[in-house]
Amino acid sequence: xxxxxxxxxxxxxxxxxxxxxxxxxxxxxxxxxxxxxxxxxxxxxxxxxxxxxxxxxxxxxxxxxxxxxxxxxxxxxxxxxxxxxxxxxxxxxxxxxxxxxxxxxxxxxxxxxxxxxxxxxxxxxxxxxxxxxxxxxxxxxxxxxxxxxxxxxxxxxxxxxxxxxxxxxxxxxxxxxxxxxxxxxxxxxxxxxxxxxxxxxxxxxxxxxxxxxxxxxxxxxxxxxxxxxxxxxxxxxxxxxxxxxxxxxxxxxxxxxxxxxxxxxxxxxxxxxxxxxxxxxxxxxxxxxxxxxxxxxxxxxxxxxxxxxxxxxxxxxxxxxxxxxxxxxxxxxxxxxxxxxxxxxxxxxxxxxxxxxxxxxxxxxxxxxxxxxxxxxxxxxxxxxxxxxxxxxxxxxxxxxxxxxxxxxxxxxxxxxxx
Numbered sequence: 011x012x013x014x015x016x017x018x019x020x021x022x023x024x025x026x027x028x029x030x031x032x033x034x035x036x037x038x039x040x041x042x043x044x045x046x047x048x049x050x051x052x053x054x055x056x057x058x059x060x061x062x063x064x065x066x067x068x069x070x071x072x073x074x075x076x077x078x079x080x081x082x083x084x085x086x087x088x089x090x091x092x093x094x095x096x097x098x099x100x101x102x103x104x105x106x107x108x109x110x111x112x113x114x115x116x117x118x119x120x121x122x123x124x125x126x127x128x129x130x131x132x133x134x135x136x137x138x139x140x141x142x143x144x145x146x147x148x149x150x151x152x153x154x155x156x157x158x159x160x161x162x163x164x165x166x167x168x169x170x171x172x173x174x175x176x177x178x179x180x181x182x183x184x185x186x187x188x189x190x191x192x193x194x195x196x197x198x199x200x201x202x203x204x205x206x207x208x209x210x211x212x213x214x215x216x217x218x219x220x221x222x223x224x225x226x227x228x229x230x231x232x233x234x235x236x237x238x239x240x241x242x243x244x245x246x247x248x249x250x251x252x253x254x255x256x257x258x259x260x261x262x263x264x265x266x267x268x269x270x271x272x273x274x275x276x277x278x279x280x281x282x283x284x285x286x287x288x289x290x291x292x293x294x295x296x297x298x299x300x301x302x303x304x305x306x307x308x309x310x311x312x313x314x315x316x317x318x319x320x321x322x323x324x325x326x327x328x329x330x331x332x333x334x335x336x337x338x339x340x341x342x343x344x345x346x347x348x349x350x351x352x353x354x355x356x357x358x359x360x361x362x363x364x365x366x367x368x369x370x371x372x373x374x375x376x377x378x379x380x381x382x383x384x385x386x387x388x389x390x391x392x393x394x395x396x397x398x399x400x401x402x403x404x405x406x407x408x409x410x411x412x413x414x415x416x417x418x419x420x421x422x423x424x425x426x427x428x429x
Contacts, residue, residue, distance in 0.1 A: 199388070219339065394407075
């Protein structure tokens with residue numbers, strides 16, 4: 011374990027638990043569902059906080075039309091009329107730079123009857139902040155904010171630049187991060203404080219949204235044999251996709267030790283038919299499809315399309331299933347082999363917590379791959395457990411957010427250097 015200097019100790023002591031909890035509760039109260047007007051409202055609130063801390067703030071309206079024309083545009087799952095980019099930074103220019111990046115958008119709360127409280131009326135309950143986005147990932151975003159605050163309050167001056175990126179649209183593809191990178195907000199390294207439950211995530215799988223359209227032939231339900239049910243035609247397609255999923259989850263990277271099926275293929279919605287006594291003549295199914303580490307997106311799509319086309323069914327041979335790629339399109343991503351960033355994070359975490367984090371890979375897509383594609387080595391390290399993400403009574407422990415903030419603050423001092 012590396013020794014903590016006097017300046018580092020001042021920064022760690024400057025992380026204020028009550029301030030962290032209050033900021034997180036206030037941020038959750040803004041229902042920043044991806045694509046909503048509240049997503050922009052939350053960005054403006056966070057920009058105000060960055061300004062109050064004395065960071066140089068860049069808050070700008072994203073040109074959505076121009077971004078959608080970008081060849082690397084990651085797709086979206088919801089319509090939107092606006093989006094705002096936000097980056098704040100502090101420090102000098104004669105040392106390495108570090109970015110702390112988190113997304114401010116959240117998924118919808120779902121069935122509110124499954125919640126014990128209003129999802130956006132956050133409160134501290136038995137040491138946990140409970141509310142939509144607490145874990146994924148406003149807890150991590152507030153940890154980044156608290157790390158920057160601690161550096162400022164301590165009086166320690168950085169040689170290099172510490173940046174905080176707050177991005178929208180992560181839940182539906184990552185347009186906020188792409189816009190941030192295209193704006194020129196790059197760094198020598200980046201930490202995304204997604205919930206990792208104390209682990210260090212050095213790679214993540216990709217995920218591609220897909221849409222299947224299956225044709226049938228309508229008939230009266232009383233003489234259904236004269237028609238072809240699109241639902242029944244879909245069943246062998248579904249079986250083929252499950253077999254593809256099994257095949258792609260053999261011999262996976264050992265960093266996926268916590269995940270039996272890291273490259274999951276899931277059908278999320280199925281719609282068929284328009285009348286109860288009519289054989290359905292069309293079925294539309296949508297889902298997500300895992301991309302293997304290091305696998306080109308084009309190769310992943312080709313494998314999926316080949317599996318669908320190869321289904322041995324006479325009807326489908328004459329009426330092929332239409333496959334389109336819709337929604338978020340997440341490639342996989344990883345920190346470059348041999349880069350010291352994981353070791354830096356591990357040493358900082360060990361100095362704060364007494365334990366060096368284990369290395370893991372995540373089965374979901376994230377903005378890591380966008381930073382990596384821009385040449386910015388990136389890892390995940392943040393507060394919370396992913397099992398609480400997107401779930402009713404989503405939560406994160408205040409102590410976990412405080413601890414993550416201290417790790418991030420210590421890392422900022424060691425990466426950026428001090429005067």
